[in-house]
Amino acid sequence: MIEVKNVEKSFGEQKVLKGITTTFETGKTNLIIGQSGSGKTVLLKSLLGIHTVDVGTISFDGRIYSEMSADDKRTLRTEIGMVFQGSALFDSMTVEENIGFPLKMFTNKTPREIQERVDFVIDRVKLIDAHKKKPSEISGGMQKRVAIARAIVNNPKYLFCDEPNSGLDPKTAVVIDNLIQEITQEYNITTVVNTHDMNSVMEIGEKIIFLKEGVLAWEGTKKEIFKTDNEAIVDFVYSSELFKKVRKAQNRADKL
Ligand SMILES: Nc1ncnc2c1ncn2[C@@H]1O[C@H](COP(=O)(O)OP(=O)(O)O)[C@@H](O)[C@H]1O
Ligand SMILES: [Mg+2]
Secondary structure, eight states, X not given: OEEEEEEEEEETTEEEEEEEEEEEOTTSEEEEEOOTTSSHHHHHHHHTTSSOOSEEEEEETTEXXXXXXXXXXXXXXXXXXXXXXXXXXXXXXXXXXXXXXXXXXXXXXXXXXXXXXXXXXXXXXXXXXXXXXXXXXXXXXXXXXXXXXXXXTTOXXXXXXXXXXXXXXXXXXXXXXXXXXXXXXXXXOEEEEEEOOHHHHHHHOSEEXXXXXXXXXXXXXXXXXXXOOOHHHHHHHTOSHHHHHHHHHHHHHHHO
């Protein structure tokens, strides 16, 4: 479990995170949702230690980040898998070299052990006939699978994904969302996914936090999100007037 307590982060005069307190649960796909510019990526990068927070604490299964030694921080870093926005694959490397890269960099595994583990995760994310291909030779959905395989190759305890299905068609996006959720449950990972996509919320929203202008404006589950009267979230979820009308009609029907 990751615990975030009263976290604030500013850039110059601009306060981007305004006192965030929440928990991200183990074995669950925790979603951070909100409009573009609401602070999702800054929060994820704060978890990752790329940003140092100004106020508040972040703890990883009881380990308070700001109180950890440099060595312990390095160890923690090896326990985190990250899927960056836009996949961020190495263009000049093959699929299997991309996926094996963290093992080569951060472990003492032999080339043979690396190959075995790479083959295993390639199978797990169902990448077919792709071992020797370059990222430019496979589809966007396949590239995401490579990014996910690379993120889980070192058996992470924590998995962070920034807008993992941006740029994908809606069907492929759902497949990728579900893959992340399956892997999270299968390996009991504490997963945090940033998204502004309502399809993701409906598919995998087990625990959702909603950011509005750097404030945690609501939290709950996908079931609760369609019942809440919280104005900010209703406005985000039902961004079109037509949806708002459908929702009102549904609520009336529920009461009959
Ligand atoms: N490194 C940075 N320096 C200055 N401002 C930043 C930096 N990163 C993000 N911001 C600002 O923080 C706000 C939130 O950004 P971000 O977390 O990327 O939003 P989201 O991911 O929800 O779209 C934006 O106004 C953005 O301009
Ligand atoms: Mg972002």
